Amino acid sequence: MKLRGRYLRHGKTDISDIKKRLLTLPAAAWVKNTYRQDTFLVHKETTSIIGIFCKPCLPLSILRYEEYEEYNNLFSPLIQAITDAVPGTVCRAMFAKVPPRAVVVEHTDEAEIFAVTHRVHIPIISNPKTIFSVNGYPVEMPEGEIIEINNLLPHKVENWSRQGDRIHFICDLYDP
Numbered sequence: 356m357k358l359r360g361r362y363l364r365h366g367k368t369d370i371s372d373i374k375k376r377l378l379t380l381p382a383a384a385w386v387k388n389t390y391r392q393d394t395f396l397v398h399k400e401t402t403s404i405i406g407i408f409c410k411p412c413l414p415l416s417i418l419r420y421e422e423y424e425e426y427n428n429l430f431s432p433l434i435q436a437i438t439d440a441v442p443g444t445v446c447r448a449m450f451a452k453v454p455p456r457a458v459v460v461e462h463t464d465e466a467e468i469f470a471v472t473h474r475v476h477i478p479i480i481s482n483p484k485t486i487f488s489v490n491g492y493p494v495e496m497p498e499g500e501i502i503e504i505n506n507l508l509p510h511k512v513e514n515w516s517r518q519g520d521r522i523h524f525i526c527d528l529y530d531p
Contacts, residue, residue, distance in 0.1 A: 356469070356470065356471060356472055356473050356474070356505075356507070356530065357470070357505065357507050358503065358504075358505040360505065361489040361490050361492060361494065361504070361505050361508060362489055362494050362502055362503060362504045362505065363502070363503045364500060364501070364502055364503075365437075365440035365441060365475070365501040365502070365503060366440055366500075366501050367497075367499050367500050367501065368432070368433070368436035368477065368499055368501060369499065370433075370477065370479050370498060370499045373429050373432065373433065373479060373524075374479050374480060374498070376428070376429060377429070377450065377479060377480065377522060378480075380404075384404055384422075385402035385403065385404060385452055386402055387404075387422065388403070388404070388405050388420060388422065389402075390405065390408070391403050391405065391449070391451075397459055397460050397462045398451075398459060400453070400454070400457035400458065400459065401451055401452060401453050401454075401457065401459060402451075402452045402454070403449050403450060403451045403452065404422050404426060404449060404450040405420050405422060405448075405449040406419070406420055406422050406423035406426065406430045406448045406449060407419050407420070407423055407430075407445055407446065407447055407448040407449075408420065408446075408447050408449070409446035409447055409468060409527070409529070410468070411466030411467060411468050411469075412466065412467045412468060413467055413468060413471070415444075415446060415468070415529055417444075417445075417446050423448070429450070430448055433448075433477055433524045433526070434448055434526060436477070436501060437475050437477070437501060437526050437528070438528070440501055441473050441475055441501075441503060441528055442473075442528065442530050443472070443473055443528025443529050443530035444528060444529045444530075445526060445527070445528055445529075446468070446472060446527050446528065446529045447472075447525070447526060447527035448524075448525075448526045448527075449524070449525050449526075450479070450522055450523070450524055450525075451522070451523050451525050452520050452521070452522045453485070453512050453514045453520065453521040453522075454514065454520055455514055455516045455517055455518055455519060455520065456514065456515065456516075456517065457514050458511065458512065458513050458514070459511055459512040459513075460511055461488075461509045461510065461511040462509065462510070462511070463506070463507060463508065463509050463510070464506040464507065465507075468527075468529075469506055469507060469527075470507070471529060471530060471531045472527040472528060472529050472530065473503050473527065473528045473530055474503065474504050474505075474506040474525070474526075474527055475501060475502065475503045475504075475525070475526045475527070475528065476496065476501075476502050476503075476504060476523045476524070476525055477499065477500070477501055477502070477523065477524040477526075478496045478497065478498045478499070478500060478502075478521075478522075478523050479498060479499075479522045479523060479524055480498065480519070480520055480521065480522040481496060481497075481498055481519075481521050481522075481523075482514075482516045482519040482521065484514065484515040484516040484519070485512065485513065485514045485515070485516065485519075485521040486512070486513045486515070487510070487511075487512050488510060488511050488512075488513075489504055489505060489508050489509070489510045490505075490508040490509055490510070491509070496523075
């Protein structure tokens with residue numbers, strides 16, 4: 356959804372228990388569903404745990420994956436924190452991991468659905484060598500902060516760390 360600027364901060368939420376749990380997940384959890392990586396080339400270097408996903412066109416069609424139930428204790432508190440701050444119906448909810456030395460190349464989310472959804476990130480695990488940029492400018496993204504980005508502008512992620520993953524919870528809210 357078009358914001359007046361590049362991003363909007365909506366407060367902070369406690370992610371400490373979620374962070375601990377994510378760090379214990381087996382590698383297989385991150386590659387169980389590769390839809391996002393297989394469909395969107397800009398995400399080919401990432402892995403994800405997708406709980407809720409919608410088709411990129413209207414009318415709205417929301418799919419709930421088995422991972423949503425399996426990891427409900429991770430999804431639910433973050434969705435609650437976001438929906439307390441941002442209007443709309445959750446139509447996408449996922450954990451996205453960018454491994455060390457990986458890049459999500461600059462892109463603009465152009466599908467029809469993005470004109471009527473809010474894109475919200477909650478950084479769960481980050482490091483100082485990760486750069487998230489919107490419209491050519493870096494956006495500071497501290498762990499636990501609820502940040503809505505303007506994904507209709509060019510944006511990218513660069514994780515220049517040699518060891519640390521970058522994991523964000525990403526949630527889209529349909530708000531026609």
